[in-house]
Amino acid sequence: MRISEVSRLSGVPASTLRYYERIGLIASDRELNGYRDYDAEVIDRLALVDGAKQLDLSLPEIAELLRAVDGDTCTQVRESLRPRLAKRLSEVDDRLAILQRLRDRLLAASRRVDACPDSGDQCRTECMLMRERPCEPRPSRSGIGR
Structure with a gap:
């Protein structure tokens, strides 16, 4: 198959x-005219590359996986893949925990912003973003409340 058909x-x-x-994930033969000629198995190999990318494996990790697929038994590939997937899962869990904390902080800040009173005075955004309770109206400069 030519490159356009594979694509x-x-x-x-x-x-x-x-x-x-170029980086060795797939291979082709060259015809006399210089065109690349891919065999039909390249489609399956590209599907494997895509699946590995969807698991957020890096291209070097994918290359290593493909080398194992090319030369090892299914059991060996499984045993090679298992710790990589466990590591990625742990990294994702760590990122999810960080994102959950960020989400909680954003929700709390949003509640504080919503609770801030209308005021004609200069805005004090620190009361919205830093305090755990809604901001209190600032006393006017004359000492008389609003």
Whole structure:
């Protein structure tokens, strides 16, 4: 298959196919005219690359996985993949915990912003973003309340 057909069938742009070939993720033969000639198995290989990318594996990790797929048994590949997936899962759990804390802080800040009273005075945004309770109206400069 020519690169345009592989691109059409896989949904992978030709520029990406050339890059994948340069870094060794896929391979092609060259015809006498210099055109790349891919075998039909490249579609399955690209599907594996896409699946690994969706798991947020890096291209070097994917290359290592492909080397294992090419030379090891299914059991060996599984045993090689298992710790990588566990590590990625742990990293995702850590990121989710950080994002949950951020979400909680954003919700609290949003509640404080909503609770701030209308005022014609200069805004004191620190009361919205730093305090745990809604801001209190600031006494006027004359000493008389609003």
